[in-house]
Amino acid sequence: MKVNEIFGSHVFNDAVMKERLPKETYKNLKKTIELGLPLEKHVAEVVANAMKDWAIELGATHYTHWFQPMTGKTGEKHDSFIAIKPDGRAIMEFSGKELTQGEPDASSFPNGGLRATFEARGYTAWDATSPAFLKEDSAGVTLCIPTAFCSYTGEALDKKTPLLRSMQAINKEAMRILKLLGNTTSGRVITTVGPEQEYFLIDKKFYQSRKDLIFTGRTLFGALPPKGQELDDHYFGSIKERIATFMKEIDEELWKLGVSAKTKHNEVAPAQHEMAPIFTTTNIATDHNQLTMETLQKVATRHDLVCLLHEKPFAGVNGSGKHNNWSLSTDDGINLLDPGTTPHENAQFLLFLASVIAAVDKYAPLLRLSAANAGNDHRLGANEAPPAIISVFLGEQLTDIIEQIQEDRLCESKQASELKIGVTTIPNLPKDVTDRNRTSPFAFTGNKFEFRMVASSSSVAGPNIVLNTIVADVLKEVADKLERSSNVKEAIGSIVKELICNHNRVIFNGDGYSQEWVEEAEKRGLPNLASTxxxxxxxxTPDSIKMFEKHGVFSESEVVSRQEIMYEEYAKTINIEALTMIEMANKEIIPSVIKYITSLANSINTIKAIGSLASVKIQETLLEKLSTSLEEAYGKLEALETAVEEVHSIEDIIEEAAAYRLKVLPAMEALRKPCDELEKLTSEEYWPFPTYGDLLFRV
Structure with missing residues (x-):
């Protein structure tokens, strides 16, 4: 296998378009992709025919409009290329209209009240900025056309449309600033993303024996095994042969799809792993991450494995996240967040840096909720994830520059040095100007920001919609001030200082896990939003809606609908988990423990009946412990059932979600405790499902 030969082989990319399209068609399509110009009908017809021929040559029989509804997953409806002629012959056709527009049911996806059940019409529209690709599975080969998804009345029903809008918004405001700074060569500003993906792999036979994993994606019961992650021996450790075979196939599958899978390794928790791609445009990176999650789960089944993308599938060990590495670049290769060797002299960098800091501080709650879901609530603030308090890590060099700006003494930048290992055969290493901080939710890492809060199962569209829009909002304020200024150079200095002085409370380089930081953050007035x-x-809120509407990213109805969807998703998730716990406790745990207790009691009675002098003290002690924990478990089970019934009677979705958090979740945790204790006491032959030891170490 030669990587350069298979990479992008299943993608209708620029090279394929240049080869297969007439020159004029190619030029017109590139104008649509790069300049945002409308796509003309005759161009769509030519592209559709070329795309069809290419796909059929590679084995495709069907096509689908591949879209990203607000489920966070992807949607697709497959249509064949077949058309029947009057004489009964079948030919393969694909029109420009079929390429550019589809019509799925708009009322059957989450829509937050935008569509009633009887209002079913919706449209998918080709997103020419993200290349079409071929998916290959047991169904055959399918041409997938990335699309946006909207309702009959025009509201966005997906994650792609507002993401594209947010990219337009930040491009518009950033370009205003660049032109004011004298840039005459750049045509547009692009946000780029490289989302790292963490995941767990477990054996399929163990997965199929656990209802909690099947229904919820996480274990609702489970005592910790004797060994966990405390030896730190799994992180970056040697990859097991079975997992390495899986990873090899993942690389090959993703490379075919043009996904630049770059890095793979074992993560901290047993059975946990990570893959990371090379940066690309945010829109394409979002598509690629959806494909990555899909491919991880699809390929896992071929190896009798199951890939878990839940944020906290196992209590007591690290959970999984997605590090969203975000930056700003121009179409001619200028990274606007690259400080250079003397950042204190780089006015352009300081202006964009200060704007990002201001945006994160000003809209911290929006950034926090962009990474919110029920699963992530279990993870944030634990020792593998940043706290729920939004803060910005800058490191020593930039923090020093920020302090100089505040004190009107900007004159120097701390420089990097060499790191001496102390071994003559090892060369001195170039040392970065600052350390890394894994406890920071939003950390500057050289020429980009790493948003570390993102949930492992979620689309990265949401966080990047928010990030693009809030930065665009601050950039608009900056551009407005620069345009009103008679001296742009002088204005930059005063604007940077104003932004830093007004928003430096969000800068924190210390230990985000410490209680001291929680207290300090409260003094600074930073929000601590612990739950979804x-x-x-x-x-x-009125301010949020105003901000989104100002930049054309969301209308008021689109904001309200998404809020309702997220409340509903949270409530439904906890409800499913609670009902699963109730079923597992009623039908599996309690009956199994009763069987063991009965067996134990029978053995005690048998020993006593035969008049044996053997002591039954140990058996009686164990029987008492089991009976006590079983009684407690049954009481907590009844309490959970009552809590669920009470919440089901609540009609208001906001009150319902709050009740699930405040009543049902604590009741679930209370039930888990005695059940996990029963697992420790019950003989393995009686325990009804695989343990953490099986799941984490028998892969």
Whole structure:
């Protein structure tokens, strides 16, 4: 296998378009992709025919409009290329209209009230900025056309449309600034993303024996095994042969799709792993991450494995996240967040840096909720994830420059040095100007920001929609001030200082896990939104709606609908988990423990009946412990059932979500405790499902 030969072989990319399209058609399509010009009908017809021929040559029989509804997953409806002629012959056809427009049911996806059940019409529209690709599976080969998804009345029903809008917004405001700074060569500003993906792999036979994993994606019961991650021996450790075979196939599958899978390694927790791609445009990176999650789960089944993307599938060990590495670049290769060797002299960098800091501080609740879901609530603030408090890590060099700006003494930048290992055969290493901080939710890492809060199962569209829009909002304010200024150079200095002085409270380079930081953050007035329910309250505020509408990213109805969808998703997730716990406790745990207790009691009675002098003290002690924990478990089970019934009677979705958090979740945790204790006491032959030891170490 030669990587350069298979990479992008299943993608209708620029090279394929240049080869297969007439020159004039290619030029017109590139104008649509790069300049945002409307796509003409005759161009769509030629592209559709070329795309069809290419796909059929590679084995495709069907096509689909591949879209990203608000489920966070992807949607597709497959149509064949077959058309029947009057004489009964079948030919393969694909028109420009079929390429550019589709019509899925708009009322059957989450829509937050935008569509009633009887209002079914919706449209998918070709997103020419993201290349079409071929998916190959047991169904055959399918041409997938990335599309946006909207309702009959024009509201966005997906994650792609507002993402594209947010990219337009930040491009518009950033270009205003660049032109004012004298840039005459750049045509547009692009946000780029490289989302790292963490995941767990477990054996399929163990997965199929656990209802909690099947229904919820995480274990709702489970005592910790004797060994966990405390020896730190799994992180970056040697990859097991079975997993290495899986990873090899993942690389090959993703490379065919043009996904630049670059890095793979074992993560901290047993059975946990990570892959990371090379940066690309945010729109394409979002598509690629959806494909990555899909491919991880699809390929896992071929190896009798199951890939878990839940943020916290196992209590007591690290959970999984997605590090969203975000930056700003021009179409001619200028990274606007590259400080250079003397950042204190780089006015352009300082202006964009200060704008990002201001945006993160000003709209911290929106950034927090962009990474919110029920699964991530279990992870944030633990030792593998940043806290729920949004802060910005800058490192020593930039923090020093920020302090100089505040004190009107900007004159120097701390420089990097060499790191001496102390071994003559090892060369001195160039040392970065600052350390890394894995406890920071939003950390500057050289020429980009790493947003570390993103949930592993979620689309990266949401976080990047928010990030693009809030930065665009601050850039608009900056551009307005620069345009009103008679001296742009002088204005830059005063604007940077104003932004830094007004928003430096969000800068924190210390230990984000410490209680001291929680207390300090409160003094600074930084929000600590510990749960999804807390964060969601900030989505549809008048200020948030005004900001999104100003930049054309969301209308008021689109904001309100998304808030409702997120409340519903949270409530439904906890409800499914609670019902699964109830079923597992009622039908599996309690009956199994009763069987073991009965067996134990029978053995005690048998020993006593035969008049044996053997002591039954140990058996009686164990029987008492089991009976006590079983009684406690049954009481907590009844309490959970009552809590669920009470919440089901609540009609208001916000109150319902809050009740799930405040009543049902604590009741679930209370039930888990005695059940996990029963697992420790019950003989393995009686315990009804695989343990953490099986799941984490028998892969």
């Amino acid at each position: 329910v807390d964060a969601l309250a900030y989505f549809a």
